[in-house]
Amino acid sequence: MGAEGQQSGQWADVTPDAARRLVIAAVEAFAERGYHATTTRDIAGRAGMSPAALYIHYKTKEELLYRISSVGHRLALDILRRARDSGGSPADRLSEAVRCFVRWHAEHHTTARVVQYELGALGEEHYAEIVALRRDTDAAVRTIVEDGVASGDFGTPDVPGTTLAVLSLCIDVARWFNAEGKRTPDEVGELYADLALRMVGYAKKQEEAARPFPGLIH
Amino acid sequence: MGAEGQQSGQWADVTPDAARRLVIAAVEAFAERGYHATTTRDIAGRAGMSPAALYIHYKTKEELLYRISSVGHRLALDILRRARDSGGSPADRLSEAVRCFVRWHAEHHTTARVVQYELGALGEEHYAEIVALRRDTDAAVRTIVEDGVASGDFGTPDVPGTTLAVLSLCIDVARWFNAEGKRTPDEVGELYADLALRMVGYAKKQEEAARPFPGLIH
């Protein structure tokens, strides 16, 4: 329920149709109650199927969680890598990374909650695979921060610590964001992009805003 | 297991002794596996008792979670209120609040994880009571930020949003902090106090550090 029907776009490459309906149902249920409190009967029911139908498309309930976690992590990683490689100044790239990453966590906060907070329920092998993706996520942001420090645009005494803090701040959006609240995903993304720049010690904002044609100056 | 035996100090006013052992066992178990994945047999086993003994001291498993959540939230709220009322400059008070709040989340990250991430498993009445405590928590920090903006020490375009972000950053420490990692709770507290000041637009740090006797100047 709610206005999150567009979410099915995220799962476009999950086929056949019944398997996709099950994923969407599972995301809703896991996000609401948590993995362990969700029953396979509940998932199947939300997808309009009998409990047994789940096992035609997925071997276990854990595999369903793994599919969600895997797709979600790859999506999030893509967002950050695109920003990292977008070729502006470090400030532009960090701003873009945080804005998009936060917007995704707010817009798809049900998916993001499962992705970020239900890792512990994965089996050992699946867990290891997801942890590797998370290290890549961290590396993407750290690269931007390092670039900014090297160019002198940023000033922070602890690059890994500040990177961790920026990512942590973004991830936690999935925990508190409420679709019925007054903030839109775009607003939160904008606010957080600004906060992230402050955190890394970037202070040239006003200066840049005052320049009439930023692109033409060199 | 681990070097967290001192944690029992947190639960000093839970009596009798058996009830306290059960709380400590439950915190460990809930933090490791989550509330729903933890069995009453596991909790009782960790406390060195039979499964039935749990029900002499607590009516249900949920009541055990509620006790933990209640004590933890009151502890966290006290930390922030003490900092709010500590009577220095807004920067000093925000710095102190974040430093202590983060240190608590790192040092007692098992308790903090239960307190911050298992709310959803509480019954309706207990949940409402805890949510009220969380609103007070938010208000304590917001007061400090408002004071700083009013005095001109801080500069931020969105006080409630920035307050939310600072709290969110601190809370998320409980998720990622690892006792076996290389950062100590004190180091994280120090780093985060600095980050929080940057987030609220406070820029007078160096100036203050350069003054030889800060207390004697007026």
Add this chain to the structure above:
DNA sequence: CACCTCCCTAAGCGCTTGCTCACCTCGGGG
């Protein structure tokens, strides 16, 4: 029409869960 395949369901198996209950143990007062 028979036949095969793909999806799906009804029924239910074996097990674990939160929780209960009849009984036990043991230190202290009359």
Add this chain to the structure above:
DNA sequence: CCCCGAGGTGAGCAAGCGCTTAGGGAGGTG
């Protein structure tokens, strides 16, 4: 000495869990 209440146990109940299995119906092919 008996008795008693507080705090504990072993055994087990009803319900719910993840998952399996036997079989049914729809649609394409000969």
